[in-house]
Amino acid sequence: MTRLARLTTDEAADAVTASPLAIIPVGALEQHGGGMALSTDTVRADGVADLVATLLDGKAVVAPAIPYGVSPHHLAFAGTLTLSPTTFRTVVRELVDSLYRHGWRHVLVITGHGGNNAALSVLAQELLTELPDLRFAWTPITEIVPDVIAGMAVSEIHGHAGEAETAQMLHLAPELVYAERLEPGVTGRDDLNSAGRLARTKRGPRLAIGFEQYHERGVLGDPRTATAANGRLLIETAAQRIADFSAELLNT
Amino acid sequence: MTRLARLTTDEAADAVTASPLAIIPVGALEQHGGGMALSTDTVRADGVADLVATLLDGKAVVAPAIPYGVSPHHLAFAGTLTLSPTTFRTVVRELVDSLYRHGWRHVLVITGHGGNNAALSVLAQELLTELPDLRFAWTPITEIVPDVIAGMAVSEIHGHAGEAETAQMLHLAPELVYAERLEPGVTGRDDLNSAGRLARTKRGPRLAIGFEQYHERGVLGDPRTATAANGRLLIETAAQRIADFSAELLNT
Amino acid sequence: MTRLARLTTDEAADAVTASPLAIIPVGALEQHGGGMALSTDTVRADGVADLVATLLDGKAVVAPAIPYGVSPHHLAFAGTLTLSPTTFRTVVRELVDSLYRHGWRHVLVITGHGGNNAALSVLAQELLTELPDLRFAWTPITEIVPDVIAGMAVSEIHGHAGEAETAQMLHLAPELVYAERLEPGVTGRDDLNSAGRLARTKRGPRLAIGFEQYHERGVLGDPRTATAANGRLLIETAAQRIADFSAELLNT
Amino acid sequence: MTRLARLTTDEAADAVTASPLAIIPVGALEQHGGGMALSTDTVRADGVADLVATLLDGKAVVAPAIPYGVSPHHLAFAGTLTLSPTTFRTVVRELVDSLYRHGWRHVLVITGHGGNNAALSVLAQELLTELPDLRFAWTPITEIVPDVIAGMAVSEIHGHAGEAETAQMLHLAPELVYAERLEPGVTGRDDLNSAGRLARTKRGPRLAIGFEQYHERGVLGDPRTATAANGRLLIETAAQRIADFSAELLNT
Amino acid sequence: MTRLARLTTDEAADAVTASPLAIIPVGALEQHGGGMALSTDTVRADGVADLVATLLDGKAVVAPAIPYGVSPHHLAFAGTLTLSPTTFRTVVRELVDSLYRHGWRHVLVITGHGGNNAALSVLAQELLTELPDLRFAWTPITEIVPDVIAGMAVSEIHGHAGEAETAQMLHLAPELVYAERLEPGVTGRDDLNSAGRLARTKRGPRLAIGFEQYHERGVLGDPRTATAANGRLLIETAAQRIADFSAELLNT
Amino acid sequence: MTRLARLTTDEAADAVTASPLAIIPVGALEQHGGGMALSTDTVRADGVADLVATLLDGKAVVAPAIPYGVSPHHLAFAGTLTLSPTTFRTVVRELVDSLYRHGWRHVLVITGHGGNNAALSVLAQELLTELPDLRFAWTPITEIVPDVIAGMAVSEIHGHAGEAETAQMLHLAPELVYAERLEPGVTGRDDLNSAGRLARTKRGPRLAIGFEQYHERGVLGDPRTATAANGRLLIETAAQRIADFSAELLNT
Secondary structure, eight states: OOBGGGOOHHHHHHHHHHSOEEEEEEOOBOOOOTTBOTTHHHHHHHHHHHHHHHHTTTSEEEOOOBOOBOOGGGTTSTTOBBOOHHHHHHHHHHHHHHHHHHTOOEEEEEESOGGGHHHHHHHHHHHHHHSTTOEEEEEOSGGGOHHHHHTSOOOSSOOTTSHHHHHHHHHHOGGGBOGGGOOOOBOSGGGSOHHHHHHTOSSSOEEOOOTTTTOTTOOBSOGGGOOHHHHHHHHHHHHHHHHHHHHHHTTO | OOBGGGOOHHHHHHHHHHSOEEEEEEOOBOOOOTTBOTTHHHHHHHHHHHHHHHHTTTSEEEOOOBOOBOOGGGTTSTTOBBOOHHHHHHHHHHHHHHHHHHTOOEEEEEESOGGGHHHHHHHHHHHHHHSTTOEEEEEOSGGGOHHHHHTSOOOSSOOTTSHHHHHHHHHHOGGGBOGGGOOOOBOSGGGSOHHHHHHTOSSSOEEOOOGGGTOTTOOBSOGGGOOHHHHHHHHHHHHHHHHHHHHHHTTO | OOBGGGOOHHHHHHHHHHSOEEEEEEOOBOOOOTTBOTTHHHHHHHHHHHHHHHHTTTSEEEOOOBOOBOOGGGTTSTTOBBOOHHHHHHHHHHHHHHHHHHTOOEEEEEESOGGGHHHHHHHHHHHHHHSTTOEEEEEOSGGGOHHHHHTSOOOSSOOTTSHHHHHHHHHHOGGGBOGGGOOOOBOSGGGSOHHHHHHTOSSSOEEOOOGGGTOTTOOBSOGGGOOHHHHHHHHHHHHHHHHHHHHHHTTO | OOBGGGOOHHHHHHHHHHSOEEEEEEOOBOOOOTTBOTTHHHHHHHHHHHHHHHHTTTSEEEOOOBOOBOOGGGTTSTTOBBOOHHHHHHHHHHHHHHHHHHTOOEEEEEESOGGGHHHHHHHHHHHHHHSTTOEEEEEOSGGGOHHHHHTSOOOSSOOTTSHHHHHHHHHHOGGGBOGGGOOOOBOSGGGSOHHHHHHTOSSSOEEOOOGGGTOTTOOBSOGGGOOHHHHHHHHHHHHHHHHHHHHHHTTO | OOBGGGOOHHHHHHHHHHSOEEEEEEOOBOOOOTTBOTTHHHHHHHHHHHHHHHHTTTSEEEOOOBOOBOOGGGTTSTTOBBOOHHHHHHHHHHHHHHHHHHTOOEEEEEESOGGGHHHHHHHHHHHHHHSTTOEEEEEOSGGGOHHHHHTSOOOSSOOTTSHHHHHHHHHHOGGGBOGGGOOOOBOSGGGSOHHHHHHTOSSSOEEOOOGGGTOTTOOBSOGGGOOHHHHHHHHHHHHHHHHHHHHHHTTO | OOBGGGOOHHHHHHHHHHSOEEEEEEOOBOOOOTTBOTTHHHHHHHHHHHHHHHHTTTSEEEOOOBOOBOOGGGTTSTTOBBOOHHHHHHHHHHHHHHHHHHTOOEEEEEESOGGGHHHHHHHHHHHHHHSTTOEEEEEOSGGGOHHHHHTSOOOSSOOTTSHHHHHHHHHHOGGGBOGGGOOOOBOSGGGSOHHHHHHTOSSSOEEOOOGGGTOTTOOBSOGGGOOHHHHHHHHHHHHHHHHHHHHHHTTO
């Protein structure tokens, strides 16, 4: 049993040594177009966390997912609830402090939402000096399997609520994909406005924009082409890479 | 459909007017003795929130539960993860701010954990001047049905992980009650040490102590006497009172 | 001599061991209707603190009262000056830290103002882990003598600037009660508007409202019926209960 | 009547226009040698504030004195309770915000403790941009009457708990001067150690040191030579200068 | 003239319209091995900023470089001074706020230090909602010219204080490269310990480690092979890409 | 070599013992009238720091100057970029913490800008208890040579961007003085408005005002009369006094 939420305190006490890696899934509650649920990123983080724990064969426990993330870029769309980067980071930090207090020395955060990345990077920097004997790692999901995506048919522009995220949801939680309402967002570079193109620059400066500036529906790519099979491949490949990494991390 | 997590952004946009009350369940991840899961308080908050929303017949949406709360008094027991009161309050505040931005003007927090009460009270004070046109209410569960508890057979000392909480879990999530491992905690006033007695003073000063000072297992009462029937009565009575309150709140 | 303000540093050094309980009275500067002074809550906290110290017969010192509290709900009325809950809590915390540094290990805060309660509760939670060998207790005044109030003739709705507070002031500082200007506020539940009734719900959610929503003068109850004799009984009973509690607290 | 603490809310409402200057006295609770009370600085600030208000003939109200200040340099001596500079500044800021909300546009802080100066200077800088239509001034007491002190017989080294402060207390609150216990501190530059000399450099860098580094009793000067007559002259001269300044400030 | 530091206030007033892009270079003060100065990252940021401004032909002003950055991962090495990510972000934020107040609506931060990236990303997220009509972009230097580096001879492992950074310094400030003291750090993946390998994972989780864990001298790559010609190519290519981006940014 | 920016980490390691005083120059980026550069205060702080280090003959290292300071009172003039007092103080604090970590125990801040004084005073107070074995001193420049200024011909009102500052710049960086554009500001007390006069009160309360209230150009005094010779005398005298102080400080 790997879900901390289901353990008693006695089982948790055992887990500190039996399951030395604590995984915290973090997601978001934000728009994912007209055809997917607001909880998409949390569902995916949770799903990958479960699979990683399974692959690690008891060496990991999974804490309850944080169902809110850093989503200011989606606030133009109803239903998006956001934490500030500072608050999000502090929440994760205090969970880490609690885990540390009980004896855990290896913590892995799995984020289903790219908006959480910067805050997690900052946290990792802070922990270097503040808890120097802790190993703290974090990982996105889709970003670590670009080779798998390259093997799928995706639009020139793809990403948020697009082919890869929808595929993952079709595999993990098809009941949260409302297929008949899926609709394409911006799919080609030429369809972007100037700010949108700059924000997607590969070899150049970074620009953050609200997703309503990319497309009136805030979707990047065409979710209608997503398949559960691709989703399974994405999820399983990501989970395997994370599990392999984690197994080695436990040796450091 | 009342779960914000399952809605699309378009459905959320509709909900602002159709379901003008936003409910945020908040819980804790903390020890509940040898026989109940760490997530007990979150499960109960979530369960009551669902029932309240049902009773309100579409007038409310339920946001994802915050699965961590303010639990410094349980840190002596493994598996308890705590947020500071300030961080917990800020998380709820930022969710309120996001809901407000989308148009909600009535927010209700349902807490399954008494440790969250003070932070929620402080938040309510802050919102009075900072969002003066918002109606913000919050509620505990067990504390609002003392008459129901008085009608049950409970120990002289009862409370955390005791008869009432266990009963609620037997009704809502019996799979998280490990019946064979339930064990009594402190049950009589005479069994308390001096600090414990002071902390349970009725007409006098307030004293907060770590729950290990009440009892080595941190349990107040005897969970073995809990029944699902009592749990149902507690939950349904609490939910009805909250729903009635909420219906009137929407008129203010 | 129990007033820290009047001691020299040498006397304070002696007091750490001779008077191991440090009492901090906290009040407010806020409207108390047309007939009582803005400092009402501070005066009452200070008065009870003095009496408690006397009853403890040298075992306690009384620090200078904090004359401002958490009063956002009274800001609609001129003269109310408020601290934020966070600032108020931090002030008390830093006084506790200073007392701790000099050697005190038992601190009691007496608040004459209910608006300070939540912040003090949060502080008590924080101190559990941050100063684990400190005993920190806090107490309201009127709230711990409900049985005495039940024996007085009070309105159906009573509370802020009403019968009990006025009575206490008539006993402690009659020169700050301007008797000819005392006037009734809201006295019956039926006179409350919807929000007011919800905010006074006993078995249900908590709602904080500005006191101008209760009554245009912000008064709950009828202060004209207050008597100094009742005030004396309220003050002396509260002080005795606090002193008894404190004496036992010093043994923990 | 100039004391806000004694006013009702109705009188406070009148005072906004009738008494457009709000004065906040701030002090400290800190060691003042073996012969003076810990509250010395608060008593002096309060006393000067009263006199200034009288000289202004109704144009000013005096808020309750903040009885704690910024005193880290006296923490080596028992009884000193300190606020951090940030907390002290925030308290004053929130009082200013409350006064501003009620309509006051001129605020004067009178500090009896030099340790508060830096925090007040910082606050003045912040208010320039944050409340640009407020006039915020602050003033020390002894520092603005160097010419009066020059006319008294004082030690080569004098200052904290020395001739001038003791004289002021003999005038304002002789019951808090325990004359038989007054004792000299460091009185000559040659008696200072190297750090002490540097900290008293006139034309050079600033160095803050704990007062136990100046003298084992933390006293600068010889309080035994203080007289109530000198104290009266110091207080009255300071108050007159502050009142003159304030009268002109009300015209800006 | 593009250096804000050299302008008068009148020239700055003109620059708001004539030079609508404000560039803030940010660096670090941190170890760069035995052969390069602590200011390496600031020097490179400043150098690129100047070149970008020149390429933009008057459309940009360059603010003074912030000579300190986020460097906790280099604190094991003497001379490294670090800001926390929060402080660094706040400094940049307040400069942005000041620029915004004067009328600038396009701000670009050029960072010579990768440790600043996460804080800048967080800032970009915050500005989305807090200054929605501002265009805020930021850019690293070496990271945007991976194709140029691929054309140079670099070690398998290269990066901090390695070939590319040293080359840039040989071009921009050869007097700060002490050639005779340049020495190789870790150059091959097989020379890394387990933590070092994990921290350099490409398709997997992110792990931050202190640079002393990579190599006892904290150097990645072999700086001895660096050439000024390569440095010039890196700098000029990066500057051109940033200038092109900026020119387009000014149209959004 | 005394500039930390130019040292390698190995040289910095040596400097901890060889050069036990760490100097941090701090300035501002703010208006200095029509004839001087925005960086005036930073240039002067840096120049004095260099000279002090030279006079100390290797006993000091100079960290990179912080080119921004606390300048809210100059925000009415274009080009002024300000940090809040809290942010400025935190930056210096974190540099001090880093220096402390490497072994430095004597830190001196030289500020070319009076607006930084209050924040530095607050920092000095905080360090007393938080880093009690550190010697932290700070110094202004012009303020410590009033006797030299008294020997120059200056206007009745002089100060910001006036005779003394301009003279210093003519000595240190004449290329940043645009002589033909120098113009007088307010020069006589009678030319001040009421607020200006109050803000320049010697024996009375302190009032901070925006510099546009002193004079439409924000200049105090007549910079046209400044000479490089006077500037040299001011700089050298100040540096000598700081060096003498520092030499003694190293013995404490």
